Structures are given as structure tokens and as C-alpha cells.
């Protein structure tokens with residue numbers, strides 16, 4: 001079975017986030033980049049499916065040349081081939097991203113299953129996978145935490161407010177997955193070396209833009225009182241239990 | 252019209268999130284001088300009466316077996332058809348998984364943009380509307396321009412304060428049987444299992460969570476013990492999940508679970524933004540950390556500076572001593 005995973009390059013932010021002077025983006029001068037945890041699980045799942053079925057696992061990203069770093073990371077995890085759809089923007093509007101992915105899928109050999117993250121790690125629009133499925137008229141299930149193959153159909157498990165649901169879809173299908181689907185592997189040295197030399201196919205982007213434009217980014221206002229330090233080490237235990245008693249948590 | 256996608260609980264009552272979206276829709280509709288309509292799936296039940304009290308005079312009920320047995324994409328397809336007919340100024344939905352997925356499909360079908368996870372909507376006179384949305388679960392806020400003939404938005408809970416509204420004069424219910432094209436291959440629900448009863452991370456009044464500072468999977472024994480004593484659940488950071496110390500179901504944060512317990516005890520967790528968005532709605536936070544400068548410590552209500560494995564056993568002993576257990 002041939003599986004394709006769509007991944008996005010995002011800044012790996014820590015506890016403090018600096019914004020650029022014009023306030024429209026994260027200041028990434030001192031940051032590394034990564035793919036989101038949902039997408040990492042999607043890559044892991046694609047590699048496992050390819051191994052199990054003797055198929056292939058591809059990865060695709062939409063963005064400028066530097067996003068190839070993330071494709072190589074996916075290759076080092078065991079993906080077989082990589083595609084970059086060339087666009088000037090690193091954080092395109094979700095309509096534009098979906099158009100680029102849809103266009104690429106029209107040019108590439110067919111895939112049985114296309115995997116997305118439920119939401120990208122930086123923008124979190126939670127829509128690109130559904131837009132692509134709609135454009136291609138493919139069945140789609142989101143929030144997926146379990147994938148089982150069964151001949152020409154796939155069983156997709158997700159959680160809902162009521163409990164656990166299993167959806168069945170005919171192939172080819174689309175799924176948006178969540179972290180927890182599996183425990184992604186760490187790349188091996190051999191995988192890294194292979195990924196370094198692997199060719200990356202580059203396709204032209206459609207140059208479309210969508211109707212959602214970022215004006216500025218802001219930190220959320222925080223209203224927290226100053227921290228009360230209850231003490232150091234084991235000696236703080238009575239003060240901690242006083243607090244728990246005050247909260248009514250212990251008698 | 253401002254059209255609101257409303258969801259109902261298992262027993263048929265309007266969800267809290269949907270009630271909040273209705274309140275926001277009323278404010279928006281008032282400023283635009285248009286009425287509010289609602290759209291829901293299935294039988295009317297108590298919904299029309301409830302909506303009238305909330306100032307809604309028109310309800311569209313989508314009736315199709317695929318809307319209960321299908322995936323949210325089916326709802327998206329049905330919604331797109333209705334929206335294309337009604338041409339409302341805006342469509343608002345709660346930012347639950349189900350509604351977000353349906354709205355994403357509908358937006359694609361309509362060829363329009365969609366702003367998800369909005370906390371505020373500011374209509375423009377002629378030009379684009381401005382929205383504020385949460386990026387990455389609230390790691391940052393984003394002001395964005397939304398340019399479209401019909402503005403599609405999902406709303407995060409906790410935005411508006413529901414004000415008193417005049418009831419609508421009357422209620423018109425339209426039953427709409429959407430045409431779901433037979434040619435489209437779809438996913439179908441084949442099995443539904445109810446969640447086992449019991450305390451979960453989201454319902455626990457106290458969550459005792461551990462991160463890298465706990466050191467190993469065995470290290471969580473003392474967190475389990477404390478959680479047991481205070482009637483709480485155990486949580487963890489992504490480092491703990493990635494190391495295989497805890498199952499992913501325990502993970503608090505952006506790609507884990509968002510929780511709002513009365514007390515969050517964060518042990519050996521630094522407080523990275525992606526973790527913080529999962530616990531920032533806790534009523535109070537107690538941080539246990541060797542580093543007094545850790546962001547979790549400086550943002551907590553209370554802190555103990557020290558090693559998890561010295562502090563927690565002492566706390567457990569002290570609780571047992573006081574309660575004579």
C-alpha cells in the first residue's frame with residue numbers, strides 16, 4: 001500500500017516566544033524547526049504500513065527550499081520518498097496549502113491513503129486535510145488514533161464525546177491523525193545518512209492565495225498572582241498539606 | 252442572517268459551547284441588523300423552545316441517516332448546501348472536533364476561507380472582517396483579516412458573557428433533507444463503544460502530573476500514591492510520553508489533553524508553552540521543581556523548590572500522619 005504524509009515546518013518554540021518587530025511572525029533567528037507531533041505519528045504510521053504491506057511511504061510539504069530539512073527528517077524516520085511543493089511562504093493560508101497539496105496529488109502517482117495531522121503545530125487551522133479530501137472527493141475521518149487495514153478498506157478509530165468510534169472507509173482515503181496513534185521512532189544514524197543523500201522531487205505551487213490573512217500575532221494577556229514559595233525540599237511538606245487542607249482536598 | 256451550527260448532548264439539550272456561540276451570534280447579528288438562525292441535526296425535541304428563549308426564530312433541521320452514521324464530512328456537505336441556499340452573512344459554530352471538521356469540509360465545498368478557534372469577531376463595514384483566533388491551542392493569539400462573501404468561523408468557548416436576550420416572537424422550523432451525492436465515497440460509522448466510567452484527566456478535580464524531572468516510569472509511583480490520597484488523576488508531559496514512561500492518554504498539553512482541575516500539581520515539568528496551554532485553565536497550580544526560575548514555577552500559585560522524590564514522599568507522609576492513615 002502506498003501512503004503519503006503531509007508535514008509542515010514549524011518553529012520549535014520553548015517557554016518564551018519572541019515575535020518579529022512588525023509582529024506578524026515568530027522571531028525564529030534563534031530557534032530550530034520541527035514537524036508537529038501529530039505529523040510525526042503520521043510519518044511513523046506510514047512507515048509501518050509500508051513495511052507491513054511491502055508498499056511505500058512518501059512525505060510531502062508545501063513551502064520554500066528550507067522546508068526540505070523537515071522532509072529529510074521524515075526520510076530519516078524511514079519514509080521512502082519526498083516531495084516539496086514550492087511556494088514562497090512558510091505559513092500559507094489553509095486554502096492555499098490545500099490547493100497546493102491537491103494540485104500535487106494530481107501530478108504524483110496515486111496513493112491509497114493520504115495522512116495529515118489533525119492540526120498544524122503553529123497555525124492550528126485544523127482544516128487542510130478536510131479541504132484536500134473534499135477537493136478530491138475522498139472519504140475522510142479526523143481525530144484518528146488507530147488505523148487498521150482490511151483489504152480495500154481501512155478502519156479508522158477515533159474518540160468522540162460519547163466514547164470510541166470506528167469508521168470504515170473505502171480506499172483511497174484521507175485521515176487526519178492525532179498524537180498517541182503510535183510511539184514514533186527516533187531516526188537511526190543509518191537513516192540520517194540515507195536521508196541526507198536522498199533526492200527530493202520539487203513541484204511548482206499553484207500560487208493561489210486564500211481569504212484568511214494574518215495581520216499580527218499577540219501574546220495572550222496573563223493574569224496570575226505572584227508565586228508563593230512554600231519552602232524547599234521535604235521541609236515544605238507541612239506547608240503543602242496546609243494548602244491542600246485549605247482547598248478542601250484533604251481533611 | 253447569522254447562522255449558528257448548534258450541537259446537542261446525548262440527552263438532546265443544547266451544549267454549553269453551542270449556547271455560548273448563540274450568545275456571540277446574537278451580538279454579531281445585532282450589530283449587523285440581521286436575525287439569528289440555527290441549524291442542527293436530527294429530531295427537534297426541546298430545541299425549538301430552547302432556541303426561542305435565546306432569541307432565535309428560525310431553525311433548520313438537517314435530516315439524513317448519514318448525518319448520524321457518517322463522518323463529519325457528511326455534515327459538511329449538508330451544511331454547504333444549506334449555506335449556499337441561505338447566503339447568511341456569517342456561519343458560526345463551536346470549535347469542537349465535529350463542527351470544525353464539518354465547517355472545514357463546507358468551506359472547501361463553498362470555496363471560501365474558514366477561521367477556526369476564534370475568540371472574537373469584528374465585522375467590517377464593507378471590507379474584510381477581522382477575527383482574533385487562537386493559534387496552536389492558544390500558544391499565541393492571531394488577528395487575521397477574513398475576506399469572504401460569507402464569513403465562516405468556529406468559536407472557542409469562554410469568549411462572550413451571555414447577556415439577557417429578548418425571546419423571539421415565534422419559531423419556524425424547516426426540515427431540510429440534504430442531497431448527499433451518491434457518487435461520493437464516504438466513511439461510515441461501524442462501531443461505537445461507550446467510554447468506561449471512572450475518573451479521567453478532564454474530570455479529575457486534582458491532577459498530579461510529572462515530567463522529565465520524575466526520571467523514570469517507576470518514579471511515577473509516588474505521584475500515583477499522592478493522586479490516590481487526594482482523589483485525583485495522574486498526568487504527564489510529552490517528555491514522559493516520548494520516553495514511554497506514561498501512556499499518551501495521560502499527556503497534558505497542546506497535543507495531549509486540555510484540563511481545568513481545581514488544583515494542578517506539576518512535578519518536574521518546566522512549563523513549555525505547549526504544555527502550559529493544557530493546564531493554564533487550572534484554578535490553581537502547585538509546582539515542584541529544582542529550578543526556581545522554571546516558567547512553571549514563576550507562573551504557579553504555589554511552588555516548592557526541590558527534588559520531586561524528596562518533596563512528594565514527605566507530602567504523602569504528612570497527609571497520612573494528619574489523617575491517621
Ligand SMILES: Cc1cc2nc3c(=O)[nH]c(=O)nc-3n(C[C@H](O)[C@H](O)[C@H](O)COP(=O)(O)OP(=O)(O)OC[C@H]3O[C@@H](n4cnc5c(N)ncnc54)[C@H](O)[C@@H]3O)c2cc1C
Pocket residue numbers: 012013014034035036037121122461462463464465487488489490491502503504505506507508518519520521522523524525526529539540541542545557558559560
Ligand atoms: C508542536 C509541539 C507540541 C507539543 N505538545 C506538547 C504537549 O501536548 N504536552 C507537553 O507536555 N509537551 C508538548 N510539547 C513539548 C514541549 O515543548 C516540551 O518539550 C515538554 O513539555 C517538556 O517536558 P518537561 O517539562 O517534562 O521537560 P523539560 O522541559 O526538560 O523540564 C524538566 C523540568 O524538570 C525539572 N527537574 C529536573 N529534575 C528534577 C527533579 N529531580 N525534581 C524536580 N524537578 C526536576 C527541571 O528543572 C525542568 O524544569 C510539544 C512540543 C511541540 C514542538
Ligand SMILES: Nc1ncnc2c1ncn2[C@@H]1O[C@H](COP(=O)(O)O)[C@@H](O)[C@H]1O
Pocket residue numbers: 005006007008009036038039060061062063090092094097115116117118119120121123124125126127128129
Ligand atoms: N505547509 C504545509 N505543507 C504540507 N502539509 C501541511 C502544510 N500545512 C498544513 N499541512 C498539513 O495539514 C494538517 C493540518 O494543518 P492546519 O489545517 O494548518 O491545522 C497538518 O497537520 C499537515 O499534515
